[in-house]
Amino acid sequence: MLEQDEFMNLSKMNFDISEEQALILEQVDRACKEFRPIEDRYYLERKINDQIRPFFAKAHLLGLPVSRKYGDGQGADMVTYALAVERIGREGTGVRTFFSVHMALGQMTIQHWGTEEQKARFLPPATRGDAILAFGLTEPNAGSDPASLTSYFEEKGGKYYVSGQKMWISLGSSSKYVLLFAYPKGKREGMYGFIVDTESPGFKAELIPHKLGLPTADTSTLYLDRVEVSKEDVLGPPGKGMPVALSGLMNGRLSVAAGCVGVIQDCLDEAVRYAGVRFQHGKLIGKHQLVQRHIGLMSTNLEASKLLLLKAAFIKQKYEENPKSTELRDATDLACTRAKYFAANASFDAANRAVQVFGANGYSLENRPARHLADTRVTMIYEGANEILEQKLALGSLGRGFEAYS
Ligand SMILES: Cc1cc2nc3c(=O)[nH]c(=O)nc-3n(C[C@H](O)[C@H](O)[C@H](O)COP(=O)(O)OP(=O)(O)OC[C@H]3O[C@@H](n4cnc5c(N)ncnc54)[C@H](O)[C@@H]3O)c2cc1C
Structure with a gap:
């Protein structure tokens, strides 16, 4: 049993990190310093920064929270990981959003909920930057209340066919896979999580223009018209x-x-x-x-x-x-x-x-x-x-x- 006040007492917490973990932070710091002029240039030209992926893949920093078992996973503990993302945040919220979506919403969610087969299939390419991950929950009429989403799927011949629209999806136009949420057709309960391949027929992404900020970040609308997903690509228990x-x-x-x-x-x-x-x-x-x-x-x-x-x-x-x-x-x-x-x-x-x-x-x-x-x-x-x-x-x-x- 957890003591209620275990988490009210900071003196019981230890934020020390090992020497090995400190090396990760040094590596992040070096990469961020080198990356700054690149982001500066893209920012002033108000262009999506398509150099984030190749640059940080080369620096082996696209799999920080992923176990070393998978590809380029760095196995950072959560304190090290948080300090690394903090350092990246100094470079700007656009750059940091890339990491938040790919690593936190994408990799960490697959690492927690995925089957062993899914982890082995999706995490190695994600950590190497060969497959960027996005997270599609929000819709034009479902934001703070995601339970009201209307994307749906039909099941036929052992496959799922997903339809609907997602909006404000970070990395929607540059990802290989989107963790996407939909209800069974005609139902408002029993939502499924899917890992959807963005190269599938029926999938379309469109950049959202004229944002207040984040000019270097890809934020997109997704359109799905009967996009096929196999049973192996359901993320988490069906209906959960x-x-x-x-x-x-x-x-x-x-x-x-x-x-x-x-x-x-x-x-x-x-x-x-x-x-x-x-x-x-x-x-x-x-x-x-x-x-x-x-x-x-x-x-x-x-x-x-x-x-x-x-x-x-x-x-x-x-x-x-x-x-x-x-x-x-x-x-x-x-x-x-x-x-x-x-x-x-x-x-x-x-x-x-x-x-x-x-x-x-x-x-x-x-x-x-x-x-x-x-x-x-x-x-x-x-x-x-x-x-x-x-x-x-x-x-x-x-x-x-x-x-x-x-
Ligand atoms: C740049 C950007 C990137 C994003 N990236 C992603 C992404 O990668 N994936 C994704 O799924 N989504 C993404 N989003 C969407 C984001 O998560 C939603 O915008 C957010 O959840 C709020 O939903 P909404 O915009 O529909 O606002 P609404 O839900 O319409 O809310 C409008 C206002 O009403 C308030 N409100 C709503 N309900 C209540 C309530 N019950 N009580 C009190 N106040 C309430 C809200 O707080 C807000 O102030 C992104 C958004 C932006 C702008």
Whole structure:
């Protein structure tokens, strides 16, 4: 039995990582530094960055949370993994979203729910970057309420034929497989999870233009017209697609929280650097107390977000080691939700403050704060909009019987 206060007492937690795991972080840091000018160029040209996959595949960093048993899996523990995604987050939410979707929503979900055969088939190419993974839950009329989705499948001759439309799907146009959720035709229960090959006849993806931010990230609408899926490609127990989808979102939240911590760090670094070189009223702006206020608040939010992230990663690691424990699942879910909620809001606040410290220069996309401001806004919407997470967090304290909706 878990002690209730085991996860309320930070002193019982240990965020140390081994020397071997530290090497992974050094490798991530080196790759990120090298990748920065590439992302800069794509960002200013407002083009989807198609170099993320080949670049990070070459650096052997596309399988961080996957067991070493599978292809290029790095077997990072959850604390190392979170720190790695945090580092990637400093490069921008567009780059980090690629990793969140491919690794957290894709690989980790297959690793948790997949059969041994599915893991052996899908994970090695995914870790090598030969097969990018996406996650298709949202539809034009089903966002915060995924149970209301209308994609459906028919079963015929031992095969499934999936039809419907998915919207706002990250990596929808660049993935090889999409983890996709649909109901049996004519039913509103018994959802299935499928691993759908995007090269199948009847599958079409279209990029969504004119986004507020994330110009370098592929966000797409998917159209499925009787796309054939074999029985071997059902993910999770038949009819249990909803728990599969929810566990994917939990993985995703840890990853978004990590990325947001990276964004706050980058905004703080940029603000400190600029405050140390820009003079107004005869002194460095960093010596003006109201500018110091921005820096002090950003640094405090950074530390609070990071502690929530590490706590969530620590509990998630325990859950990884005991995947059948429903208590650990619930504790992980709550901790990931809290970390994501806090860090997302704090990252937007940090980007806003960094823009303010930069003044007019902060308004230029040539400078990193403006990009973070446009890009990190999405973290208050995807993987659970703020309002949905607030209700989830409240339920963690109020307990069952206080659900705002079913
Ligand atoms: C750039 C981007 C990438 C994305 N990538 C993916 C992806 O890879 N895969 C995927 O499946 N989805 C993806 N999404 C979709 C995302 O997960 C949804 O946008 C999100 O779940 C919210 O759904 P919605 O946009 O339909 O908003 P809605 O659900 O329509 O909500 C609109 C507003 O109403 C509020 N609201 C809704 N219900 C309640 C309630 N019960 N109580 C209080 N307030 C409520 C919401 O909080 C929100 O403020 C992505 C979205 C974006 C913008």
